[in-house]
Every structure is written in structure tokens, then in C-alpha cells.
Amino acid sequence: MxxxxxxxxxxxxxxxxxxxxxxxxxxxxxxxxxxxxxxxxxxxxxxxxxxxxxxxxxxxxxxxxxxxxxxxxxxxxxxxxxxxxxxxxxxxxxxxxxxxxxxxxxxxxxxxxxxxxxxxxxxxxxxxxxxxxxxxxxxxxxxxxxxxxxxxxxxxxxxxxxxxxxxxxxxxxxxxxxxxxxxxxxxxxxxxxxxxxxxxxxxxxxWTEPTGRPLTVSLLQGNIEQSMKWVPERLPDSMQTYLDLARAWPADLVVLPETAIPLPYAEIDPAWLAAVRATGRDVLMGAVTLGEVDGRARYFNSAVALGHDDARYSKSHLVPFGEFTPPLFAWTLQVLSIPMSDFGRGAKVQPPLALAGEKVAVNICYEDVFGEELIDAAREATLLVNVSNTAWFGDSLAQPQHLQIAQIRALELGRPMLRATNTGMTAAIQPDGRVVAALPAFTRAALRVELQGYQGLTPFMRWxxxxxxxxxxxxxxxxxxxxxxx
Structure with a gap:
């Protein structure tokens, strides 16, 4: 040849x-x-x-x-x-x-x-x-x-x-x-x-078995266009969108996607937070939080449990160029205009959050691609939740590919995996990897499902x-x- x-x-x-x-x-x-x-x-x-x-x-x-x-x-x-x-x-x-x-x-x-x-x-x-x-x-x-x-x-x-x-x-x-x-x-x-x-x-x-009582979960998909998300004039529309969805789909656990509101968490109107908090037994929201690293103030890409001051998860595995700039590549900031692209890194191991009677292991966007890194939190958890904003990749193969990755994580860890995303694909996945429900991409809607948490260890979680x-x-x-x- x-x-x-x-x-x-x-x-x-x-x-x-x-x-x-x-x-x-x-x-x-x-x-x-x-x-x-x-x-x-x-x-x-x-x-x-x-x-x-x-x-x-x-x-x-x-x-x-x-x-x-x-x-x-x-x-x-x-x-x-x-x-x-x-x-x-x-x-x-x-x-x-x-x-x-x-x-x-x-x-x-x-x-x-x-x-x-x-x-x-x-x-x-x-x-x-x-x-x-x-x-x-x-x-x-x-x-x-x-x-x-x-x-x-x-x-x-x-x-x-x-x-x-x-x-x-x-x-x-x-x-x-x-x-x-x-x-x-x-x-x-x-x-x-x-x-x-x-x-x-x-x-x-x-390999794992159900535990506790069934609960309802509402996963909100605001479908805020990425090019418009960070425009200050569009902020009221974004806030009203998620408040309306949360009110229309109350549940034991309501989940908003990654950086649902493009403001630091401390600057979000407390009245709006209280109104969203009232729509569920517990509410988990992707948000930008302020913390400290080595004595220096840093922003973190986080998921915050509304009404629980210390209940939050901060992203640990950051995306190069999107969330941090690798050494020797500072020049890329001159050709890229990505908002909030210099985050602090959360702790490698963070305990599950106690929400709606479940122990919820949270991961943010790209983190669910690294299965072995999720094991420690998943051992103690009954439920896995991923909050994402894949609007960065438009109407491409990235969204269905990411959902398939989440199916593998549910199989590896023997837990239900819930995905709340801005534009898709918002879905609920059972521990056997089956997608039991999913919203069409690029639609403004909510997905409400009823499920149970799971406990036990798969062989992959052990080794x-x-x-x-x-x-x-x-x-x-x-x-x-x-x-x-x-």
C-alpha cells in the first residue's frame, strides 16, 4: 500500500x-x-x-x-x-x-x-x-x-x-x-x-442499592445565550428566568446550573436568593464565590446551597485557559476574552453536601470527565450532581458527548447522576447508566424527576x-x- x-x-x-x-x-x-x-x-x-x-x-x-x-x-x-x-x-x-x-x-x-x-x-x-x-x-x-x-x-x-x-x-x-x-x-x-x-x-x-425515601428533584435549564450572558443589561432577564422556572417546578431539591447568575454570589440581591430558596426544600446553585488562597482574595467557581452558609463546593480541576492560565501562557489573555477566567482552586477532597435528606457529591462541568477524582466524595454520597454551562461549545457534539461521559460516571460510581446545565443537556441518569429523562438542548425548561439515593461501593470505587x-x-x-x- x-x-x-x-x-x-x-x-x-x-x-x-x-x-x-x-x-x-x-x-x-x-x-x-x-x-x-x-x-x-x-x-x-x-x-x-x-x-x-x-x-x-x-x-x-x-x-x-x-x-x-x-x-x-x-x-x-x-x-x-x-x-x-x-x-x-x-x-x-x-x-x-x-x-x-x-x-x-x-x-x-x-x-x-x-x-x-x-x-x-x-x-x-x-x-x-x-x-x-x-x-x-x-x-x-x-x-x-x-x-x-x-x-x-x-x-x-x-x-x-x-x-x-x-x-x-x-x-x-x-x-x-x-x-x-x-x-x-x-x-x-x-x-x-x-x-x-x-x-x-x-x-x-x-453493585449498589437504594437508600432512604424517594425525593423529587427539579433541574433548571435557563438557556441563556452565552454571548448575552455577561451583558449587564441582560442580568434582570437571567434572574427572572431562573426565578420563574424555580417557582413553576418546586421540588425537594432544586438545582440551578454553573454560574447561573453572572455576578459574584455576595453581590446577588438577597431578596432574589430568598425567593429562589423558598421554591424547594433545598436549592443548589452554581455561583462565583469569593475566598482566600495563601492570604490573597480569589474567586472560585462554586455550587452553593442557598440558606446554608457553609454548604458549598468549589471546583478543584480547573480548565486550562478557561479558568486558569498555565505558566508561560499569560500572553493568551491578549487574544482571548473569557469572563472570570482566573479562578482559585478548590480542595481536592470536599465532603458531600447534606441536602434534602441526601448526601450530594457535587462536580462542576468538566470535572466529571475525571472519574477517579470523584471517588473519594462519591463513597460517602448517595447522589451525584453536575452543574455545567456547555453553552461555550454551541450546538456541537460536545453536549451529547458530555452526557455520555456522565453515563459512564454513574456506572463507575453506582450513583444517580443529575445534570443541570444552561443550554443542555440537562438529564437524570440512573446508576446503571440509563438516561431516564433529558431536556432538549437549547430550550428554556425544567426537568423534574423522582428518584432515590444509592449506597454501597462498586469495585471501581475500591480500586x-x-x-x-x-x-x-x-x-x-x-x-x-x-x-x-x-
Whole structure:
């Protein structure tokens, strides 16, 4: 195969993989795409394999996270040519990880039996690194394609999103071997069927159990346009919108989205706060709060329980450039116009909030992408609540992809996950990953659901990513020993 054809095929396979994620949800596509990638690098040099993996990554990320450009240009104020360049460079950085996987595969050259296992080990290790280095960007980790109703969703409560990703990559390796080595069809089908059947069987296990009485929750979606949200003249409209929604949909717990009112919390009219507070047994609202870090006053991106002075959660995992500026990148503030873009960092571990008879573990927007970071608070919680403002990404793939990520978090942690967002997707998710109700994006409405809190620990809550990472490391070591022995 000519190099140009191979690179084009890899980029097309990468773009095809995006069809496995929300809103498309054809969860077999990433498996087929990864099998195609392994087939494309089977006989090439490590350098050519790296280029092929890079092309796969560019197709994958340009198709899957191009919404980054929307936030930079449309809402961040960056000139379009510069925002396009920044998006391409960002995707190029993300593409280094599949490039490294392919280069390692051709360098180690594992035995036939070990090939699927090594590919799965390298792939999942690269995705874990991508979600860890430089504060991490685990978006589109392959396991996210296997939220409910994928048969592989059953692996998630045991081994997390990377466990499902490992199994998916293992299946891709088996498919690639069938094509490359002409192995018999029967063992291939039996292997794939066994992995799928075991995942489906695990999906019937209930790792956690309901606790307490049912409660009603109202999740408010104000649909305040991002370009208008920070305009001072629009502030009264925003405040009236959320007050009207709260009054129309009273509940045991009323939840307003991230930075629902674009004012520091201390400056919001106390009469308005009291009126909203009166609409629920408890009310949780995303707000900008003032605190202190190292003796210096700082703003925090928080969620505040109205009427409870000390009941608040402050965001810990901040978004680079959106909520803090990394060292050596202060110059970006000259080309970006993002309001309130220099927040203080909340404590890594914050106890759940006692609201409406439940213990509520709060996370804000992007934080729910980092499943292992939510474990400590979730152990003591009965309910998970995410408040977000994904209006930054417009009408793009970001919103359904984020909802799918929340489905995985509910599976990993065995708790209901509630999402209150400004423009979408506001939803309620059960511990088995099912979306039981959701509002259409870009509508002004409220979602009221009745549910119960849950208690107990999933295996993932006990061990986190450690088991799948140890398995991956063991496989890589075996492959390295094989290679050394020739």
C-alpha cells in the first residue's frame, strides 16, 4: 500500500471511530476503526507506524473535538484563523498518543497470541496518559463509546472507562488478527462472543442499592445565550428566568446550573436568593464565590446551597485557559476574552453536601470527565450532581458527548447522576447508566424527576484504575521480554 493511501485510510478510520460516541452511538465503530489501524501498521517500520497512528489521531480528534474551535472563536473572541490553528495544533498534540501506540507495536513485534493483548495494553495506557498529563484531556477515551446500552457497559463498574476501553481494543486486536493471519473464524467468533456475553452478564449485577425515601428533584435549564450572558443589561432577564422556572417546578431539591447568575454570589440581591430558596426544600446553585488562597482574595467557581452558609463546593480541576492560565501562557489573555477566567482552586477532597435528606457529591462541568477524582466524595454520597454551562461549545457534539461521559460516571460510581446545565443537556441518569429523562438542548425548561439515593461501593470505587493499569503494564513487560529473547 502506498504511504499516502495508508495515511488517508488511517485518517478516515479515525473519523469513523467518532460514530461510536454520542449522539451517533454505533458502539461497534471504534472497534472496527482500531482493527483497521492495527491492520494498516502490520508490516511497516516503527516510523511509518507512528505516522499512520498520527493520521488516525488527526482524523479522530478533528472530527470528534472540533468544538474546541467554537469556544475559542465564537465565544472566546479569538480571530478565526488563529482559533483554527490552535484547534489543529491541539488535535496534533492529542494525535501523538495513538502515534506512540503504533510505533511501540512495531518496535516490540509481539507474538500472534500476544498481539491483541499488547495492542489493548498500549492503547489504554496511552489514553490514561492523555487524561493525566498537563492536567489531562480524557475526552473521547474509547471506553466512553460503551456507555449503556453497549454490552461492554458491564465492565465499567468493575474497571472503569479504561476497562471497557481495554476490552474494546482487545476485540479490535482479535478482528485484526483474523484478517492478517487468516486464523480460523470459529475461535475468533467464540472470543468476541465471550467478551460480549460476559459484559452483558456483568451488566445485570447491581453493585449498589437504594437508600432512604424517594425525593423529587427539579433541574433548571435557563438557556441563556452565552454571548448575552455577561451583558449587564441582560442580568434582570437571567434572574427572572431562573426565578420563574424555580417557582413553576418546586421540588425537594432544586438545582440551578454553573454560574447561573453572572455576578459574584455576595453581590446577588438577597431578596432574589430568598425567593429562589423558598421554591424547594433545598436549592443548589452554581455561583462565583469569593475566598482566600495563601492570604490573597480569589474567586472560585462554586455550587452553593442557598440558606446554608457553609454548604458549598468549589471546583478543584480547573480548565486550562478557561479558568486558569498555565505558566508561560499569560500572553493568551491578549487574544482571548473569557469572563472570570482566573479562578482559585478548590480542595481536592470536599465532603458531600447534606441536602434534602441526601448526601450530594457535587462536580462542576468538566470535572466529571475525571472519574477517579470523584471517588473519594462519591463513597460517602448517595447522589451525584453536575452543574455545567456547555453553552461555550454551541450546538456541537460536545453536549451529547458530555452526557455520555456522565453515563459512564454513574456506572463507575453506582450513583444517580443529575445534570443541570444552561443550554443542555440537562438529564437524570440512573446508576446503571440509563438516561431516564433529558431536556432538549437549547430550550428554556425544567426537568423534574423522582428518584432515590444509592449506597454501597462498586469495585471501581475500591480500586480505581489500578487493576487495568497493572494488567496493561504486565502485558507490556511480557512483550518486552519476548522481544529481548527474539
Amino acid at each position: 502506498k504511504p499516502v493511501v495508508r495515511l488517508a485510510a488511517a485518517a478516515a478510520a479515525g473519523a469513523l471511530a467518532v460514530g461510536g460516541f454520542a449522539p451517533f452511538g454505533v458502539f461497534a465503530l471504534p472497534v472496527v476503526a482500531l482493527a483497521t489501524l492495527l491492520w494498516l501498521v502490520d508490516t511497516v517500520s516503527p516510523r511509518s507506524a507512528a505516522m499512520t497512528g498520527f493520521a488516525f489521531g488527526m482524523g479522530w480528534f478533528l472530527a470528534g473535538v472540533s468544538w474546541v474551535n467554537v469556544s475559542l472563536s465564537q465565544f472566546g473572541g479569538m480571530p478565526l484563523p488563529l482559533s483554527l490553528l490552535a484547534t489543529v495544533l491541539f488535535c496534533a498534540y492529542l494525535s501523538l498518543f495513538p502515534a506512540a501506540v503504533c510505533a511501540a507495536m512495531r518496535t516490540l513485534r509481539p507474538s500472534v497470541a500476544l498481539t491483541p493483548w499488547l495492542f489493548a495494553a498500549l492503547w489504554v495506557s496511552s489514553e490514561w496518559l492523555r487524561g493525566t498529563l498537563f492536567t489531562g484531556f480524557p475526552w473521547l477515551a474509547s471506553g466512553y463509546a460503551h456507555a449503556t446500552p453497549s454490552p461492554l457497559a458491564g465492565y465499567v463498574p468493575l474497571f472503569g472507562v479504561h476497562g471497557a476501553g481495554f476490552v474494546a481494543a482487545l476485540m479490535a486486536g482479535v478482528l485484526a488478527l483474523f484478517v492478517l493471519r487468516r486464523i480460523a473464524l470459529r475461535p475468533v467468533l467464540l472470543s468476541l462472543a465471550a467478551l460480549l456475553a460476559f459484559g452483558a452478564l456483568l451488566g445485570s449485577v447491581r 480505581g484504575n489500578v487493576p487495568v493499569l497493572l494488567l496493561a503494564l504486565a502485558v507490556i513487560i511480557v512483550a518486552a521480554v519476548q522481544r529481548k529473547r527474539g
